[in-house]
Amino acid sequence: MTEQLHGLYVRDLRVSFDGFTAVDGVSLDVAPGDIRFLIGPNGAGKTTLVDAVTGLVKATGSVRFGDRELLGRPVHRISRLGVGRTFQTSTVFEELTVLQNLDIAAGARRGWATLLRRRHGVPDEVAEALEVIGLASRADQLAGTLAHGQKQWLEIGMLLVQDARLLLLDEPVAGMSHEERDATGQLLEQVSRDRTVVVIEHDMDFLRRFARTVTVLHAGKVLSEGTVAQVQADPRVQEVYLGHPVDAGTAPTATEA
């Protein structure tokens, strides 16, 4: 890929809903080509942070991707700047085939002349993505009939053909089997060669294996940041997680289930 890698730079980001502040002055830098994991107890503001970056909720502060300011732009404009995301629940178009899903994702810059014509064959970037996500043999299957893990890969594939340079993934491996998790992790590593990846995840085993850096959020603020080992050693992180028995199972220090 010839395109340059960019980083994500968040400064003093704040989001509030009717007096409740969900994200309270977060600043963080994600280096180009990083795989950054965002963790934190429920309600820490992880998803809201991603919502703010992608323009879904109004926020104050500054979010730059490379040298472009994202805040204040409408959702589809931010998307066209190369910022792509997935949701906790899979949102592939179930009534369309895998190929059609990818083709739509690849086509945001198409003009009406192209749109109003039928698709012939498979565009190169779509074929490439089909190989990367391992769904080439299922290209003509309805997305709704895919297994759960396959849907998540399709979503990632859609971000690839969309030519997203920043991938924001919200719990991509939730509900996946061990084999699927491994495959997903390898997919992320492959993808991050020419892209920047941010992952919200609760699965600590997955995090330890594939995270390059980690940011811990708590009550809308950054609690800790660093490599997996650094964060695990941070006493504040341990305190927060021990103070929330519900989340104890997901705490970095806890043993795996």
Next chain:
Amino acid sequence: MTVLIGQLFTGVSIGAVLLLIALGLALTFGQMGVINMAHGEFIMAGAYTTFVLQQVITAAGWSLLIALPVAFVVAGAMGVLLEILLIRRLYARPLDTLLVTWGVSLILQQLARDIFGSPNVQTRAPELLTGNIALPGGITVANNRLFILALAGGAVVALTVALRVTPLGRRIRAVVQNRDLAAVSGIATARVDRMTFFIGSGLAGIAGVALTLLGPIGPTMGTNLIIDAFLVVVVGGIGQLKGTVIVAFALGVLQASGEYLTTLSVAKVMVFVAIVAFLQWRPQGMFTLRTRSLA
């Protein structure tokens, strides 16, 4: 000046009628997201209840008073039946609910025709409610309008209190704000839905009783009202009653003044244009519950 005040009162009383017919919708549409096109036929059921009661209880005043609770129960029961038979299956498909309940409204209208005949039926109003109060300055205020205003006010207060204070009301609000959370917190959401529907439909029955004082009682009386009522709820915003109340009165006064200055036809078109313009400004209506959920 006299005319101006008279018109203002007319506008307010149009608003009261709108409020009364929209209140039930504010609950079923606003709180539950169910578009019930048969709501107008529940109003009709309330009006026919008054008619039937008057065949038994001939004193107009008593029959009207008794009709209020009876119509509430009759229309409410119809609503619950509809909820159990059809709407329950359609919570995830609001647009389909609209079409299905429209089919139901056709059936109910024909049923009314077959039972009561196509022509309108008449009820007698108590003499007290056919008169008016003369205020100084030549202004007269019709008693039936005052009664409806009081009824609408009473219904709003009762509903607000019920939603705020009673355990059922708290459950209803919990379900509206977060259905899943309410469910895992041990609230039987299906039963709460049914109760909400009972109350919402029952309010339509009460509106039906009130309308016997103003207009015709016939099989198609509901269809003329339903769109206006929906517009009130849409503009008022979902999930809160105060929007419905404010918008009902605002549209009433707008229509009355528009009609006074031009004609009723033009006034109706004016109201429509105003609504589209308003939704440009606030697409979610006047008041909405803000939630964190995905838009």
Next chain:
Amino acid sequence: MTLFRGRRILAGAMTLVAAAALAACGSKTTDQNTSAGVTADVSGDTVKVGLLNSLSGTMAISEVTVRDSIMLAIEEINAAGGVLGKKIQPVGEDGASDWPTFAEKAEKLIREDRVAAVFGCWTSASRKAVKPVFEKNKALLFYPVQYEGLEQSPYIFYTGATTNQQIVPGLDYLKAQGAKSLYLVGSDYVFPRTANKIIKAYAEANGMKVLGEDYAPLGSTEFGTITNKVKSSGADAVFNTLNGDSNVAFFKEYKSAGLTATSMPVVSVSIAEEEVKSIGTQYLEGQLTAWNYYQTTPGAANEKFVAAYKAKYGADKPTSDPMEAAYVSVYLWKAMVEKAGAFDVEKVRQASDGITFEAPEGLVTVDGATQHIAKTARVGKVGADGLITEVWNSGAPITPDPYLKSYPWAGGLS
């Protein structure tokens, strides 16, 4: 490639259209006789007639009663031996309160059932919708409802009142009672708007003032503002051309505003006995109506009609002007056919002039020139029992004048 395919399909369809159109053009001039009307099928020992009324939809309320009285007349005629020795076989259709449906059903009755005549329609809109159908097929329609005039189709007989038999006499009555100012309230459609034009012309010529004119959309039930306007105008009387449901709401509002039949009487031209029942005498008692017939109209013919109707449809069913006009229309058609000695439409039309019938409303005479009928105008007052009693009549049948040509003040109207 695919787009090209799409284009080819489209192009193919277009070619077909063009070819079809050309084929049609080719035969355009050859066929003249096909449009020359359909002859009625009278080969058997029965003769079919069509009944075209709304049995469903908003107009069913009124039109079902008309259908009932037409059926009554047909039964009576059949029991007395039929028409020219043939029994009448009614073919009923539902206009469904929808004007294009009326046109469709009229076409069906004429072309498929080949009826000798059609009885029905109520609203002006439905009549306007079927008029070209009858004219194109040269078939007969008997239209039984009072209407706004300004029409004279060679294939329609109008057995209800035209404006000079209902509205003008109603105004004459008000003038005689000393009314100097009027307020006009009507539904927003053809009849009220045309009627109000006539009323305004009449008022101007007779020194009366029209203080206001308001229209409510059909089916509207919100009369607060209009009543306010009426009340503050201080008019001597209200001329009401509201239709259907709106009357109920209007009179309830009227009474609530403290207006009464003595303080400001309302003359209505669309409220007959059936409507009185649904509005309620509580609101209507003492108000005036203008018609040509009431259930209480004296005479043996009416006693027989009312008794027969109640025996067939129930003692609680009132008879009204449009019902009577519909009933009469069947008898008038019978008389025309018998005078012509044939069911042929043109012969029936030619035979129509001067036909008389001792109707429940009194003697009526067909005016061949206008194909309307001469009838007596009556003004009545709603009583506590829900019946309307006559307070005035025109003394003699009034010759129909649908274009008001004999009224100098109406010069600019048509």
Next chain:
Amino acid sequence: MTTVARDPVTAADPTPPAAKPAAGPSRHRFRAVAGFAFGAALLFAVAPLLLSDFRLSLLAKYLCVAMVAIGIGLAWGRGGMLALGQGVFFGLGGYAMAMHLKLADAGPGNMPDFMLLYGQLDELPLWWRPFASPWFALPATVLLPMAVAFVLGSLVFRRRVRGAYFAILSQALAAAMVILLIGQQGTTGGTNGLTDIQGFFGYDLDDPVNQRMVYFIIAGTLLALLALTRHLMQSRYGELLVAVRDGEERVRFLGYDPATVKLVAYVVAAGMAGLAGALFVPAVGIISPAMIGIVPSIEFVIGVAIGGRATLLGPVLGAVAVAWARTALSERFPGTWTYLQGLLFVVVVAFLPGGLASLVGLLRRGDGERRPGWLRRSRRTEAEAS
């Protein structure tokens, strides 16, 4: 027919369907051409031979309703926009055509008969004048509805008014339009509408041969609209439209503006309704507010729902079937028809949301790669759309 692969769950098993694009499209194309040929033969040869003039003119009327249904199928079935105000566009097209024909009937310089009777106007109102020219009136029958749809659509879709809100607004538009038309009796004919239309571009409409010509034009137009819609549905745009229906937000995140995508389908549907209205006028000879209001607008939807909203042919067949059933049943059982209409709506929409087409789909499942979204609508996505 085999029913082995009926259950969608089995399709998720590791053996992928082997259908490769190579075999599929050509067979589909062949089927489409064969289908159109069959339809054309039916409409142009069989129907005129078998039906009497009267029944043929009824069929012409049904086909006009079917044109509206195609548009609704596109906007609602594929785009998720429940257009409950299509009567407005049907009416705009119909009035534009009728105004021209009335003026042509009256002759140059004259005014239509009803204006003289009811309007008492001294001269033709300004806004009528352009309709005297067929070069204005004919394009207007399609462009006028499209323009209104464009204005309304760009207002509401951009502000993300959708789902139920959109449905209610489009109903209110229908109601407002009726009131407006009726209120201007002198220039619109009021409740009567525009009636008694005699000629159609020089051809006397009383002549059955010319009625037949009108039928052929209508049938041809219907086929053309079907071809156009088929193309739209199978284009990339068609796929995108389904995507917007099922996940508007998701499409936005892919960098599209869903408002524009929806607007196109809505405007096209409006144009089809306008064309249908324009052709309805010579076929039936009348256009009136009774064809425009809330009830007729909902009735346009009924056939679409019953036939199968997301399919190409479902809406057409559904609309024709419902219109035919109404004529057949309301002749004998007017009350029963109302019950039946209501029941059909309830049963089909509640229990068979794919319409009758989904029954056919169940039988035919498993042959081919391009499966239209008949089989099941995803529940989540519709909830999202509200």
